[in-house]
Amino acid sequence: MTGPLIELNRRALAVNVKRIRSLLGPDVALMFAVKSNAYGHGMELVAPEVIAQGAKELAVLDIATGIAVREVIAEAALFAWLLEPSDDYLAASHHRLELGISTTQQLQHIAESAPKEPLVIHLKVDTGLHRNGATAKDWPELCRVAAALESEGLITVRAIWSHLADTSVETSLSALSRLQEALSVATEAGLKPAISHLAASHGAIELPETRLDMVRFGILGYGISPFDDHSAEELGFQPVLTLHAPVTHLAEETIHLGVGYQHGLLPPTAQGARLQVAGVWLDLVAVEAQHTVLRGVLPDAAIHQGMRVPVMGAEAPGASVEAWAAWTNTIGDEVVVRLHPDIPRRFADSQ
Known part of the structure; x- marks a missing residue:
């Protein structure tokens, strides 16, 4: 060997997926994050393995990465949310990506692309982190436009979602309350989202009530702790x-x-x-x-x-x-x- 090499422990990855499933229970879905080349581990190795071990959905950041993952994983749900005005929404539809949407402009881009099949979207509300989500002021209009496009058959609103700041229990509980309020507004606008999701690794461990219908499990699934005071192994996860x-x-x-x-x-x-x-x-x-x-x-x-x-x-x-x-x-x-x-x-x- 003339240069560096990264080796992955397949058994450790399987243990981690099993541990997550045990934590979440039968009623909470697992979305496993493979963004940033599966946190440096290698997306082409990790993505098929976690699906084989029982994860049903995968998360990436952008459409281009989602398309790359789709070439490796044919059937699992793929979610991307870091979107740009120049993104190819028609390509996202063609590769059956689900998109995180937080502005009416993004919805307009979808309408202009005229996907042949309804594009599955997750409407994102800002719950305090100020990362891409629609503000409380803009949220009702976003839901109204989404409902109109859904009635035209251009989109399907599958979820209402947000990110946690993971700074304290108090901020997480506040975010949960804001998400629940946003869900009520969406319902009043005529939307019927099947799920809502809020927590990633940190929130799912620290505050189980934020798990809702699905958890986007990230770095902890790779056996690396998101906490300052607990190692991953102390939490039952193995480094990969x-x-x-x-x-x-x-x-x-x-x-x-x-x-x-x-x-x-x-x-x-x-x-x-x-x-x-x-x-x-x-x-x-x-x-x-x-x-x-x-x-x-x-x-x-x-x-x-x-x-x-x-x-x-x-x-x-x-x-x-x-x-x-x-x-x-x-x-x-x-x-x-x-x-x-x-x-x-x-x-x-x-x-």
Whole structure:
């Protein structure tokens, strides 16, 4: 191996899906997020696997990604909500995507595209996060226009939805109340949405009443915690990803590993980062463009050039994604989505 490699633990992913299904119970649907290349894990690997393990729906950010996922997954519901005025709504309809809609302008674009089959949409209301949702002032008009287009057979309003800020229990309960009010307004406008959804990983764990009809489960499904005070494993989830890199250079007390910030590995900003190589703890000195530099007392003959070393994740002792997030003063999501898409990815049992 001449460069970095990402390996995924298929069993851990299956355990996580099973854990989510157990938490949600039979009456709450699971939408598994595969946005940002499945949080850096590799969409083409993760998407079919979570569907095979029991997830019924997938979430992405944009239409282009949704189309790419549709090429891998033929039948599951696919939801995209980060939309641009120039987006091809007809292509979204052709690939049977469901779209998150929050403005009358977006509805007008759909009408102008004249889809042959009704485009399934989820109307988004702002419940306090101020991320794309329609304001309380604009919501009644959005529902009115949506009802008119639905009566013309251009759309089907499947859901009313929103995002949680996940800043406190109080803000989440306030968001839940706002969503319920928005649902009443939508019903008064003549809409009959089948479901409503609000929570992602954080909210589903912290406040079960926000689970509603469906949960968009994201980073926790990959075994990475969205919480500051609980690890994923403490919550019953297993890490899926391990980033490996080869030893490319050996000196008296220094090792170079063949992975760096050009591969998307974030350089630590805090002191105390260490990696274990051949059972020996070494200080992480620097993450350079193409290399990570380790320093310490090396065991005789136990380390050799070309050997593969777990740098981050499930198989890297003391260097979980959560640990790297702490070392780099960020969150686990940021650590993994930065990993370059050109790094080869595979399931560990598919060697």
